[in-house]
Amino acid sequence: MKISDIKIFVTCPGRNFVTVKVITDNGLFGLGDATLNGREMAVVAYLQEHVAPCLIGKDAHAIEDIWQYLYKGVYWRKGAVNMAAIAGIDMALWDIKGKVAGLPVYQLLGGKSRKSVGLYAHASGDDIADTLLKAEALMAQGFKAIRLQSAVPGLKVTYGVLGDKENYYELQGNRPLPPEEDWSTPKYFNMVVELFKQAREKLGNDVQLLHDVHSRLTPIESARLGKLLEPYNLLFLEDASIAENQDSYKTIRQHTTTPLAIGETYNTIWDCKDLIQNQLIDYIRTAATHAGGITSLKRIADFAGIYNVKTAPHGAPDLSPICFAAHMHLNAWAPNFGIQEFVGFGTQEAQQIFTHDIQVKDGAAFVSDKPGLGVDFNEDAAALYPYKRSYLPVSRLEDGTLWNW
Structure with missing residues (x-):
């Protein structure tokens, strides 16, 4: 063939x-x-x-x-x-x-290790109260793990919170160039610990809570944050710091027992090798689309399993349902699977283009049993929505210094 x-x-x-x-x-x-x-x-x-x-x-x-x-x-x-x-x-x-x-692909990988795939959803609000209301709504839908993000008082825009905007195209207005956002670590610290303090008081201890720093902090700042959040028992703290220098996570690890997750921008096993084998992280978040597909993600999962590191694949809305299906087959198989990020299956238009039978119930997803990945692609529907140039934002400190977005 x-x-x-x-x-x-x-x-x-x-x-x-x-x-x-x-x-x-x-x-x-x-x-x-x-x-x-x-x-x-x-x-x-x-x-x-x-x-x-x-x-x-x-x-x-x-x-x-x-x-x-x-x-x-x-x-x-x-x-x-x-x-x-x-x-x-x-x-x-x-x-x-x-x-x-x-x-189905999961059978070719070795069969299922579990009946369903645990998911975590996103609760992002304009303030702490709004975030927690959204978290309660997700809990009512059956989600048992929720990522909390809240706008930072004093900053016009905060990662994960689009306000009245639906997507990054709206942020860019009529000029399809990268929008710029301000960042202040002190203002962030003033908000984030209070967010999780109130979350545990309002949501209780049965729900698993997560947070994405999105690489805004230096290693010692991340160490401080992890220590401050220890009383609130996070499932993991995501992308606390950039780890191009993988030794940076030694600083974080030696100061906190808050579990650490990283990897959505990684392209190969070499990007995370030292982090995994030195047990500096607890979850590896590499995505199949960004890291060479199913073949290489299976290698990463096998390697991570040796060191008790779990998989938690990236699941942002910039990955299509085909990638999500690939993750589902890997998640169903991987003996060291941890949790899958889930933000839904996209717009109604996207669901007309990419069709599948993946079911979501009570905070878990059930992989398709169709041969292959189980996703179909409607070429005619896709042609109705042509490419639009777009960028992720650029971040700067309040004094104008370019920072990590």
Whole structure:
């Protein structure tokens, strides 16, 4: 069974998505997600000009060889664009293999380790009271794990809180350039501990609580925050600090027992190797779309399991339902799965483009038993929503210094 064609689709039903369709000479096809938020067209060009021509005629069953070909064969290894492109192809090939076998992908990985996949939802509010009201609404829906984010008093915009805006396009107005946001660590500290103090008082101790710092703090500031939040028993503190220097997490780890999670921007196992093997983190949050697909995420999960690190894949709305399905199959299989981030399945328009039978009930998701990944893609519906250039925001300190967004 040979690869006969590879098609790339870019559609924007509220967010941009890059979808890869690998077609074989017997008519079967597979789907993959190659979305790289804010750099989508770089991946599209890479796929169209440099990847697709090299794969025509190759055996569609040779997933491992093709992965190595696209990783080792380019000489310029790693990188967000390269790994997103590999991911799109890799997911599509796993989808094809499942369809040929007549089995869902999780069966090809080794079968289920659990009946359902635990999810955490987002409660983001304009102030602490608003955040907790939204958290209560999620608990009423059955969610047992909730990420809390609240606007920081004194800052016009806060990560995770869009106010009356629905998406980043609205933040950018009529000029599709990166919006700029201010950041103040002291103002943040004045809010965040009070948020979790009130959360435990109002929500009780049975719900699991999480928080995303989004890399705004230095390691010693993160250490202080982790220690201050210890009384509130977080499931994990996400992206407390940038870890390009992986030794930074030694500083955080030696000062707090609050569990730590990181990895959504990582592209390979090498980005998190030291963090995992030195047991500096508790959850690895790498996403299949950003890190080379199912093949490489399975490697990361296996490696992490040796060191008692759990998986908690990134699940932001800039990943399409194809990526979410890939995560579901991995989550159902991985013996060291922790929890899956969940923000819904996108706009109504997105749900017309990407169809599936993944069920969500009482804060858990149930993987599809359809052959392959279990997601269909409506090309006609996708064509109704053309690409719109968009960027994630840029962050600056109040004195104008560029900071981490």
